[in-house]
Amino acid sequence: MESKADEFHQGWAHMHKGINKLQRILEGQLEPPFTTGQYMMLYTTIYNMCTRKPTHNCSQQLYDKYRETLEEYIMSTVLPSLREKRDEFLLREFIRRWGNHKVMVRWLSRFFNYLDRFFVVWRSLPALNEVGRTCFCDLVYREMHANVKDVVVGLIDKEREGGMLQDTGAYYSRKASSWIEEDDCPEYMLKCEECLKRERDRVSHYLYSSSEVKLIEKVQHELLVTYADRLLEKEHSGCRALFRDDKVEDLSRMYRLYCKLPRGLDPVAEIFKQHVTAEGTTLAQQAEVAASNGSSVQAQDLMRKLIELHDRYMAYVTDCFQNHYLLHKALKVAFEVLCNKTVAGSSSVELFATFCDNILKKGGSEKLSDDAIEETLEKEEARRLLFDRSANSDHERSILSKLKQQCGGQFTSKMEGMVTDLTLARENQASFEDYLKNNSAAHPGIDLSVTVLTMGFWPSYKSSDFILPAEMVKCIEAFKAFYKTKTKHRKLTWLYSLGTCHVNGRFDRKTIELVVSTYQAAVLLLFNTSDQLSYLEIMAQLNLTHEDLVRLLHSLSCAKYKILNKQPNTKTISQSDHFEFNSKFTDKMRRIKIPLPPVDERKKVVEDVGKERRFAIDAAIVRIMKSRKVLDHQQLVSECVEQLSLMFKPDVKAIKKQIDSLIIRDYLEREKENPNTFRYLA
Known part of the structure; x- marks a missing residue:
């Protein structure tokens, strides 16, 4: 009978042949790849050696041999090849050897897979992959890392400027001192943006990502902080000149550069405030001069120009400065200054009242169309009436009566209809309450107030296929039964988005009324019958869209009032979340209103525009390919950009994406011999 040592040496001799074959492949020698049979034979050898009876089990010896094999290969082959290299050749060899080492560890881990799965786990030993990484770190990295680091730093210096500059701060300090004298503000900012991009690229190519923050901060300090005042105050090209000359792209770049710096936008906001104030003051002075010359239209002209001024600079705040609060505040402060000015003895409030009066007076609204005035007034009237913000319906009628005398009955007909609707709704509600008293069986068990509106009088509101909980369905059915007793010829369309509910939340500490x-x-209400519900269960039960449900659940579980507990406890809503009623919730108030987060209308518009642009890109690509039949990638993109530039500035990435989409839809195909050339199919 063979001894344990003989069995191990026999098995390891077979494994040694396979490992030598792997090493020859890694060294680039002419060696055929492993066949499936060879791989299975090596795996089986390890398996057999690890599954023998305890007296003949070789698991510990194999585990030790695994490390010895790696260490022997490193000492005999890897380190000698690195020690003889210098400069960038050392860096290239280091990268190659690390790549080869990972391949070797991966293959050996496959051969020794059974050992890793059972013996290593049972003995709580480091996994084979971890042993492989440790070998490289202990034997290669510790010896070579200083040399490799010197090579990397030398290459960075060499790339910057022939090895002349060794310190990043000194390098960019010298550059900035030269550029601030030679370049105007837009050119200087372009160079800054390019430098920051190059430094980030260097980090991704050469350095650890953890070094990026300090490196970028140093560059930003030397280029942007040190010379901020001189740059922003340049006489003919600084911040004021960019606002004056409508340099949207340059202002956007200024925001991108300075918003990342602590208090970086403070000087920009101060200049913005001063500039807007100066322009508004100039307008006021011009109106003052006009008034002194006997002109009678200065109020209307001044107010219109101030409104245009506000709209113009609000566009800068929105588009160039991404709605940053500092710029909003600067614009607000500037107009507070302007509103406190007087022109020809009249305050801005008086001038604005005169301006509004002139718009609403018969014959005084030539600058605004009837439709524009009517639409604005109707929306404001609807909002105030529908959400019960009107102080007195008689006052509303009095105002409408005056408007009707000035503008005619057609102008105020819809607004009068709104007021009438609300008067009838109050009478209707009283009748509904009497109906429920006389028909106690029909009472839904919940107090319900319904406002019936005439569709033609009110703005259009979005309806949905929302599925109501059972408690609310009872309310709807009760009102429908009542309404049928009033009329059989009108159809009710329920607008749930306009409704408000007062719900009693019975928490452990006390009951709180939730508005x-x-x-x-x-x-x-779903949590009256379920202790816990998933996102998908709530969506299915209520038939809500993803966007609507995210807003609802966010307001109830992630905002100020956490009526629901969410798992996981994060600030964002995802489809894998689960929710349960927060019985521990409490608040010092007996009644709280839980607002919904605002809808991001801008995001929706951007998505809609993106969709329309995709259709336009598809059409342009098809037109070009239909006429040309065969075209290479670069020429197709170029012609597509040229065609679309009349409508919008197309994104090259979007064009490439639509090309791939058209290939999938069998409008185009790539040529087999040249994948960068497309052929028209449809």
């Missing part, structure tokens, strides 16, 4: 929207109330 919520209909949708929020529907979500909360």
Whole structure:
């Protein structure tokens, strides 16, 4: 009978042949790859050696041999090849050897897989992959890392400027001192942006990502902080000149550069405030001069120009400065200064009242179309009436009566209809309450107030296929039954988005009245019958869109009032979340209103525009390919950009994406011999 040592040496001799074959492949020698049979034979050898009886089990010896094999290969082959290299050749060899080492560890781990899965786990030993990494770190990295680091730093210096500059701060300090004298503000900012991009690229190529923050901060300090005042105050090209000359792209770049710096936008906001104030003051002075010359239209002209001024600079705040609060505040402060000025003895408030009077007076609204004035007034009237913000319906009628005398009955007909609707709604509600008293069986068990509106009088509101909880369905059915007793010829369309609910939340500490929207109330009512619900279960039960449900759940579980507990406890809503009623919730108030987060209308517009642009890109690509039949990638993109530039500035990435989409849809195909050439199919 063979001894354990004989069995191990026999098995290891077979493994040694396979490992030598792997090393020859890694060294680039002419060696055929492993066949499936060879791989399985090596795996089986390890398996057999690890599954023998305890007296003949070779697991510990194999584990030790695994490390010895790696260490022997490193000492005999890897380190000698690195020690003889210098400069960038050392860096290239280091990268190659690390790549080869990872391949070797991966293959050996496959051969020794059974050992890794059972013996290593049972003995709580470091995994084979970890042993492989440790070998390289202990034997190669510790010896070579100083040399490799010197090579990397030398290459960076060499790339910057022939090895002349060794310190990043000194390098950019010298550059900035030269550029600030030679370049105007837009040119200087372009160079800064390019330098920051190059430094980030260097980090990704050469350095650890952890070094990026300090490196970028140093560059930003030397280029942007040190010379901030001189740059922003340049006489003919600084911040004021960019606002004056409508340099949108340069202002956007200024924001991108300075918003990342601590208090970096403070001087920009101060200059912005001063500039807007100066322009508004100039307008006021011009109106003052006009008034002194006997002109009678200075109020209307001044107010219109101030409104245009505000709109113009609000566009800068929105588009160039991404709605940053500092720029909003600067614009607000500037107009507070302007509103406190007087022109020809009249305050800005008086001038604005005169301006509004002139718009609404018969014959005084030539600058605004009737439709524009009517639409604005109708929306404001609807918002105030519908959400019960009107102080007195008689006052509303009095104002409408005056408007009707000035503008005619057609102008105020819809607004009069709104007021009438609300008067009838109050009478209707009283009748509904009497109906429920006389028909106690029909009472839904919930107090319900319904406002019936005439569709033609009110702005259009979005309806949905929202599925109401059972409690709310009872309310709807009760009102429908009542309404049929009033009329059989009108159809009710329910607008849940306009509804408000008062829900009693019975928490452990006390009961709190929650003022919520209909949708929020529907979500909360689901927890009367379920201890826990998933996102997908709530969506299915209420038939809400993803966007609407995210807003609802965020308001109830992630905002100020956490009525629901969410798992996981994060600030964002995802489809894998689960929710449960927060019985521990409490608040010092007996009644709280839980608002919904605002809808991001801008995001929706951007998405819609993006969709329309994709259609336009598809059409342009098809037109070009239909006429040319065969075209290379670069020429197709170039012609597509040229065609679309009349409508919008197309993104090259978007064009490439639509090319791939058209290939999938069998409009185009790539040529087999030249994948960068396309052929028209459809």
